[in-house]
Amino acid sequence: MxxxxxxxxxxxxxxxxxxxxxxxxxxxxxxxxxxxxxxxxxxxxxxxxxxxxxxxxxxxxxxxxxxxxxxxxxxxxxxxxxxxxxxxxxxxxxxxxxxxxxxxxxxxxxxxxxxxxxxxxxxxNFESTNLTINAIALSENSLYTAVCDRVRVWDLRKFSVVGKLLGGHQAAIMCLAVSPTDTGEDVVVTGSKDHYIKIFNVGAEPGLVVTPATLEPPHYDGIQCLALRGETLFSGSRDYVIKKWNLDSHELVTSVNAAHRDWVTDLCCSQ
Structure with a gap:
C-alpha cells in the first residue's frame, strides 16, 4: 500500500x-x-x-x-x-x-x-520483454486478457491459463466485453485497431476457440470501447462513431456518426 x-x-x-x-x-x-x-x-x-x-x-x-x-x-x-x-x-x-x-x-x-x-x-522486478496488456474482462470464474491480437482465458480458481481466443484480428485488440449465457457459456466480444469486432462463444473448457462471427460493416478506424447489455452491443471508435448492434442477428441496428468531435474512448450501459 x-x-x-x-x-x-x-x-x-x-x-x-x-x-x-x-x-x-x-x-x-x-x-x-x-x-x-x-x-x-x-x-x-x-x-x-x-x-x-x-x-x-x-x-x-x-x-x-x-x-x-x-x-x-x-x-x-x-x-x-x-x-x-x-x-x-x-x-x-x-x-x-x-x-x-x-x-x-x-x-x-x-x-x-x-x-x-x-x-x-x-x-x-518487472521485466521489459513482456507485451503490454491492453484490456481485461471478468465473468464469474474466468478472466479474459487482451495482448496484441489474441485473448487469453484464465481460470481464477487456479490462476492459470486454460484457453485462447483466436479471432484473426490483423492488429491489437484494444477492448473486451463479456456476458454469460443461460447455457453456461460466455459471449466474448473483441474490438481491435483493425476496425473490426469479433464474437466468441466460450464454454467451460475453452481450449482454442475460433471466432464464429465478424460484425459488418466495420468502423473506419480503431475500436476503443465496447458496452454489452443482453443482446445489444455498443461500440465506440477513433472514427468518432458509436454503433449499435444486435448480437442475435449480428446486424448493425444504427450508427451515430460524429457522436463526438474526437475519439470515443469509453461507453457504459445502465443495468
Missing part, C-alpha cells in the same frame, strides 16, 4: 440549478496526483486507476477513501472488481496485480505471457 500521499476525499458538490437536466454532479472525488485512466463501480465501492501508478478504493457508503494500492511499474490502465471473491484486478504494463481487498494485500501477479506467481518482494 502507498503511504507517501495525503488521504483523498469525497466532497459534496452544490451544482447550480439547470432546469431539468437529467445528469447533475453530486460529488467530487479527489486523491490522485495525475490523470485517472479507468473506473469501476459497485453499490458500495468506487475504484479509480491512475497515471500516478496507484489504485484507490473509495467507500461510497461512508463517502471516504478506503484503501490505496501502489507499487506498479507504470500507469494503471484498467481496474476490475470481483465482488464474489473480494478480488481486485489492476493492469499496469505487462502485469495484472490481484489484490484481496479484505487484507489489502496483493496475492497474485499475472503477466502477459500467461504466467502466474504468488506475490513476493521479488514481484517488483
Amino acid at each position: 502507498s503511504t507517501s500521499r495525503k488521504p483523498g476525499k469525497i466532497t459534496n458538490y452544490n451544482f447550480p440549478k439547470r432546469g431539468r437536466a437529467r445528469l447533475q454532479c453530486t460529488n467530487i472525488v479527489e486523491g490522485h496526483s495525475k490523470a485517472v485512466l479507468a473506473l469501476h463501480a459497485t453499490d458500495d465501492y468506487l475504484f479509480t486507476a491512475s497515471k500516478d501508478r496507484t489504485v484507490v478504493v473509495w467507500d461510497l457508503r461512508g463517502m471516504r477513501e478506503s484503501q490505496v494500492f501502489g507499487n506498479f511499474p507504470n500507469s494503471v490502465v484498467a481496474v476490475k472488481y470481483d465482488p464474489q471473491n473480494n478480488l481486485l484486478f489492476s493492469v499496469s504494463s505487462c502485469y495484472i496485480k490481484v489484490w484481496d481487498i479484505r487484507s489489502s494485500k496483493a496475492i497474485r501477479t499475472l503477466n502477459s505471457q500467461g504466467n502466474s506467481t504468488s506475490w513476493s518482494s521479488q514481484s517488483t
